[in-house]
Amino acid sequence: MATGISPPSGRKRNGGVVSYNLEYHGKMPQREVLKIEPTEGRTVNIGETRDRLLYGDNLGILLSLLQDKSVCGRVRCVYIDPPYATSMAFVDRDVQHAYSDTLEGAAYIEFLRRRLIVLRELLADDGSIFVHLDQNMAFEAKIIMDEVFGRCNFRNFITRAKCNPKNYTRRQFGNVSDYILFYTKNGESVWHRPCLRWKPDRMREEYPCVDQATGRRYKKVPLHAPGTRNGETGTAWKGRMPPAGKHWQYRPSKLEQLDRAGEIYWSPSGNPRRKVYFDARKGIPIQDIWLGLKDAHNQNIRVTGYPTEKNFDLLRRIIRATTNPGDWVVDCFCGSGTTLEAARELGRNFIGIDNSDPAISASVRRLASGREKMGDFVGKNKSSVSRPAQTTLFE
Ligand SMILES: C[S@@+](CC[C@H](N)C(=O)[O-])C[C@H]1O[C@@H](n2cnc3c(N)ncnc32)[C@H](O)[C@@H]1O
Incomplete structure (x- = not known):
């Protein structure tokens, strides 16, 4: 899947102005x-x-x-x-x-x-x-x-x-x-x-991990997004910079909060990923x-x-x-x-x-x-x- 890099601050192309009729x-x-x-x-x-x-x-x-x-x-x-x-x-x-x-x-x-x-x-x-x-x-x-x-x-x-x-x-x-x-x-x-209801097989496939302490099912998703940023999301968190060409999806203060809440998975090599819990989802969001x-x-x-x-x-x-x-x-x-x-x-x-x-x-x-x-x-x-x-x- 192609991943485009959106402009900083979510500016809309042309500000949404139609230049043709x-x-x-x-x-x-x-x-x-x-x-x-x-x-x-x-x-x-x-x-x-x-x-x-x-x-x-x-x-x-x-x-x-x-x-x-x-x-x-x-x-x-x-x-x-x-x-x-x-x-x-x-x-x-x-x-x-x-x-x-x-x-x-x-x-x-x-x-x-x-x-x-x-x-x-x-x-x-x-x-x-x-x-x-x-x-x-x-x-x-x-x-x-x-x-x-x-x-x-x-x-x-x-x-x-x-x-x-x-x-x-x-x-x-x-x-x-x-x-x-x-x-x-x-x-x-x-x-x-x-949203559509999850079918059990699809749920297990998409949320393959189980939290040992709570038994809650989750999946791991990246904590960074494409594109570099000059603001806080482009700075170091816990001594780690986002990978080259990327930025953190959240400010370091929010990352800290997620980590305290047990919502970050640390790989054995020390890479953080976000835990997305199945029970926090309403269902499968309907697409177009x-x-x-x-x-x-x-x-x-x-x-x-x-x-x-x-x-x-x-x-x-x-x-x-x-x-x-x-x-x-x-x-x-x-x-x-x-x-x-x-x-x-x-x-x-x-x-x-x-x-x-x-x-x-x-x-x-x-x-x-x-x-x-x-x-x-x-x-x-x-x-x-x-x-x-x-x-x-x-x-
Ligand atoms: C495709 S059908 C709509 C079917 C509808 N969605 C349904 O589930 O039964 C289009 C409808 O637009 C109505 N219609 C067409 N021109 C209209 C107009 N100028 N003013 C009011 N109704 C119009 C037609 O009589 C027709 O019933």
Whole structure:
């Protein structure tokens, strides 16, 4: 693995400034986007709750939320899974038209950019945004997000395995990945590190040592890092200098403290290493390749039967990591309501928006039935599908 040497004091490259732009016909200045006429949309009846499900074009509705003091600047997490510029029309299990994905090129980018500009305003200072796309537009969207949110607020380009391997006959590798662009509004954001549970074999392999005195399992890691330093971390500790071209990871006072606490292992030749105890770890921190979160491979086994319905646990992971109970979560391309249900299950409040009738119906059904599978509703008398006490969808 290549080990780069970071500049002293953790300075960011270019200070995070974007020195390039994606230029195209029809790009509206940001301040003009925020002056577009807001529209209220229609409120869908989902019962007595602070949560909101809104029907209509999301740009106007998002702009109207800018006037709402209980929402604007208070949204802790935005997740969107917009159309992907596939030039396709999607139908649900009833072969009913769900939505069209026909915008392409500059028109598509500007469609997305305008919504991102407004979503940024709605986010709290410690909020996060996740934009789910595939290989078609993810790279153009990254440049636009650098522009809207600032490159220094880019956190991850998450690769997700979306489906089982494909038996492609084309002369290329099978495409099983899609991507989630993760940005924060500012440097400090709500973050609860998601971790996976250790499997016993893997734990023994990674933490092979056992402390004789306490029986605690640990691994040994270096106490120095690449790069030289002129400050305290570049000086001698217990008469030892860091190896050539390296510096101590901690100041000598902290190294002293770790040693007193029995957290330093001394090799027979007198080399110090840090003991990292297994029981001090929450689990295996999740990295930026997400496996085990595939979408259902056909509509029969989806929860709602809505096309492009996303994996529920994917949304749970995102919301848990970046919000606290009671926070606002917004999904303005909510489709079948995966984000809304995950937010609700975790005790967060949601605002969902969509401009498709089947999407709104699927969201309503899901909010009424939770994670119960509803894909089989096709062919059955639809009135047998449980719905919230509602006579009309809209108020
Ligand atoms: C990829 S699907 C989202 C699926 C969703 N994540 C789920 O788990 O079911 C995209 C959704 O965006 C909606 N949509 C597209 N353009 C929209 C717009 N301008 N305003 C509101 N919703 C829109 C479509 O109706 C569709 O339901």
